[in-house]
Amino acid sequence: xxxxTQSQPEMSVQEAETVTLSCTYDTSESDYYLFxxxxxxxxxxxxxxxQEAYKQxxxxxxxxxxxxxxxxxxxxxxxxxxxxxxAAMYFCAYRSxxxxxxxxxxDGTTLTVxx
Amino acid sequence: NAGVTQTPKFQVLKTGQxxxxxxxxxMNHEYMSWYRQDPGMGLRLIHYSVGAGITDQGEVPNxxxxxxxxxxxxxxxxxxxxxxxxxxxxxASNSGPGRYEQYFGPGTRLTVT
Numbered sequence: 072x073x074x075x076t077q078s079q080p081e082m083s084v085q086e087a088e089t090v091t092l093s094c095t096y097d098t099s100e101s102d103y104y105l106f107x108x109x110x111x112x113x114x115x116x117x118x119x120x121x122q123e124a125y126k127q128x129x130x131x132x133x134x135x136x137x138x139x140x141x142x143x144x145x146x147x148x149x150x151x152x153x154x155x156x157x158a159a160m161y162f163c164a165y166r167s168x169x170x171x172x173x174x175x176x177x178d179g180t181t182l183t184v185x186x
Numbered sequence: 187n188a189g190v191t192q193t194p195k196f197q198v199l200k201t202g203q204x205x206x207x208x209x210x211x212x213m214n215h216e217y218m219s220w221y222r223q224d225p226g227m228g229l230r231l232i233h234y235s236v237g238a239g240i241t242d243q244g245e246v247p248n249x250x251x252x253x254x255x256x257x258x259x260x261x262x263x264x265x266x267x268x269x270x271x272x273x274x275x276x277x278a279s280n281s282g283p284g285r286y287e288q289y290f291g292p293g294t295r296l297t298v299t
């Protein structure tokens with residue numbers, strides 16, 4: 072079974088600064104997908120960014136980018152120019168290529184943004 | 187599109203009671219899933235479905251039943267509620283395997299006393 076580990080329960084960043092959230096995972100599969108979700112206090116799960124394991128290029132979405140190291144099984148999220156609205160819980164998630172219904176989530180990192 | 191809807195938003199049950207959490211999606215997605223989120227933890231998969239009439243167990247299925255008679259609906263039944271089932275429950279759907287995004291409902295906060 073796959074596991075996802077987020078080793079930072081809490082992180083804080085100054086507004087306009089850059090922060091990196093860590094995620095490692097364990098799998099014996101070679102093809103899979105990785106996701107970062109944001110969960111604000113409203114509880115709504117919002118997709119931030121996704122990465123296909125077969126792609127060497129790191130995914131980027133505006134101020135959000137990932138550092139995907141397949142051999143190290145590491146998938147960190149970098150948030151640049153942090154904004155107050157980025158404050159939330161962030162979850163890293165793994166999904167096998169063949170099974171769309173099953174995602175494995177980490178325990179989350181709570182991000183605080185200081186003005 | 188309403189997306190993924192869940193009812194109720196909040197529910198309090200007594201130990202031993204049964205109830206059904208409703209989930210519906212209007213995006214014609216084949217895949218639907220139920221997760222629970224306990225305080226300070228990530229989402230854990232309870233049951234999932236890859237199409238109407240097809241369901242399978244996830245990581246924490248005990249105490250829950252599901253069925254999928256239509257593409258749109260995927261109800262989660264608690265057979266005999268226990269305090270350990272106090273949690274926030276999320277339903278999700280997606281249109282295909284792999285890279286396709288899972289769309290989440292707003293969640294149901296369930297308390298079992």
